Amino acid sequence: MMSVLFGIGMVTPLLLQVPVANLADRARHRVRIVALANVVAAFVMAAISVMWWSQRLTFAGLATALAAAAVCSVVRSSFSVPIMVSTVPRELLASANGTLNATRSAVDIAGKGLAAGLLTFLAAPAALLADALSFAVAALLIRRVPRADNQPSKKDDGTRLRSGPQGIRAIGRALIVRRDLWCLIGIATVNGLTESVFMLYCLRDLQMVPALVAALLGLGAVGGIAGGLIVGRLVQRYSSRRAVLLGAFMTMLAILPLPFVRSGPTAIVAVVNFELAGAFGGTIAVAAVFALIQGTVARDTLARSMAITSNLLQLAALVGLAIGGVVGSLSSVRITIALCALAVPVVILLSALQWIRPPLSTEP
Template sequence: MSSALPRPFLHLAHANLAAQSAEQLGLAAVPLVAVMAYGAGAAETGLLAAVQTLPFLLLAMPLGLLADRMPRRRLMLRAEVLRALSLLLMLAVLAAPWSARMGIAGMALLGFIGAIGTVAFSVAAPALVPELVPREALARANGRIELARSAAFAAGPAVAGALVAWTGAGAAFVLAAALSFAAVALLWKLPEPARRVPAARHPWTELREGARFVLRHAWLRPMLLTGAIFNIAWFVLQAGYVPHAVRALGLGAQGVGLTLAMYGAGMVAGALLTPRIAARTSPGSAIRVGPFSAVLAAVLMASTLRWPSAGLAALSLFVFGAGPMVWTISSTTLRQGVTPAGMLGRVSAVFLTVNAGARPVGAALGAGAGALWGEAGCLLLALAGFMLQAAVIALAKLDAAPSDEALRSPT
């Protein structure tokens, strides 16, 4: 059997790379511009970040329903056009003489609009992949998708920072908009196989159907809970890491940036390794790699409380990037295998919504732990959270590699 992925999927993969790069460039450029052009402080940049995450929490489920009701390629096209237009409007606002009057509020509004496009793309793409590749190639295809996300995540902030520093804010948005329109062009050439769309029912009925499927499924339910706990623990860790790195590890801004870059490097390594891991282990074993790796990474980070070391912190962040990336690809592949094709958009949206909702919970817990016990409290509370998510997935019934027939069993 040829190892090459089908050409239609390659159009999707290239469009995904362009779209992810546009997203990361925009996300990195917005706070830089807010600080440099409008004098924003921590409160304003925090507001911008919060507004850009709201569509994930508020709109993932409705957009997941749309992904099941309409051609997914069409939804992705419209989503990417929306993101491209928001980037062009951001550029126009910066160039306009009246831009100071819009300021942070205008950037927040446009960031919200652009994020709607990101959410729609995020729920539609995983639902479309199984229509373009055979079942045995799903792990490789998902690895290709996540590799693009990892590369964009690792390179986007650095490229945006360099463009803003060397040529001004406009260049970052021009490049991001160009990449977004490139994604539109690639999606335009993507042939989507025809599928039967059932008659529309009441939206609430269909949304409940998707949530019920996840919550009653013996494999998806613990995966959902594991992901939620991981995201809470990760944001607790993030609340304490930078002050810990500066005060306890003695790192400056450049040193902190270099250690954080190891997270992106780990994501790339994990995306490259996952197809090999999936080929040599059962789905259950591959899925457990991520949660167990997160415990190892959290132990490494907590050990810097006893032995302050930038090297240990960097290694911890590398493992945090690599292991959970194996989880993301493996769990997505299993989710695609067990979910009926007509429900993939809603099921993906359930996971996206729960993970998005877990992040502010983690940030709030991290803030509370930091206020009560300092950075050490954040690191130790995060370790407890990562141990809990590993326990949840360890107890799940994922030991045997499921057959094709078993993959369709909801209990």
């Protein structure tokens, strides 16, 4: 049953992100739609609590509520992209994306702590009511965003890219030749490859207790906060491409020590380094690439461009997970980790060589 719920949470965004983004690129009053999505999410969380207290909560009801919450999340993310780009100057997009990632990481830390506290003294539905309250507050706060998005996004020449499958295919073709995006896809694939065996590697090969592993994994949010706060300055001082390469380099430094450590203090240091440096570099790379895409694509393709980008990264991570599972079953977990450590330098080298070459005629 848990696998079904997990599948709903994963598959729903993959299936709906691009169609919802197609609507977001043409929509008016996006702020109102995001606020409405938050209100619906609040009702969904509250409904789960009410059904639990009234002893009417079934697996089908829980799955339906989870699917509804996932749809609300897709709507929020798709409609928020044009809102952010319309309110943030182009030169500050990297800083804005980094700040958003840092905020998510900080909220992740605070939210888990709050949930643990509520579960200690109250029943689980109380935590869901707190979640519902947070969505209601978000719906009120989003209304304060300037209404620069009341009109659908336009291209600079006043024309609009065709919506529907043809427009999505055209956007996909424009994105697939972007060298910065291919670097990020490579990092996402390596991260998926690592995640497929990382927990098993910590528990079996490094002989860590589960409680220690869980505590160390939480440090990734700290690295994400640091990366999000610094990426804007890196892009402004150096360049977006150098920031992306720095993110890839930090990912390499995060993974490189793992195959060589054994159980004990060195293993703890290696895992801490993996979480901090990996999240730090990943946040920098993602924020820099997202800012590049948001600053160069036509305004009437923003939501679809970011939705396709997000789907490509999720698919790359899933491919990495599948490859890691196959390699881990055919060889050993340590060999799989070593393969991950070797893959990142290849990604960096290929990205650097691609950027040295003259740009393709179709590349933005």
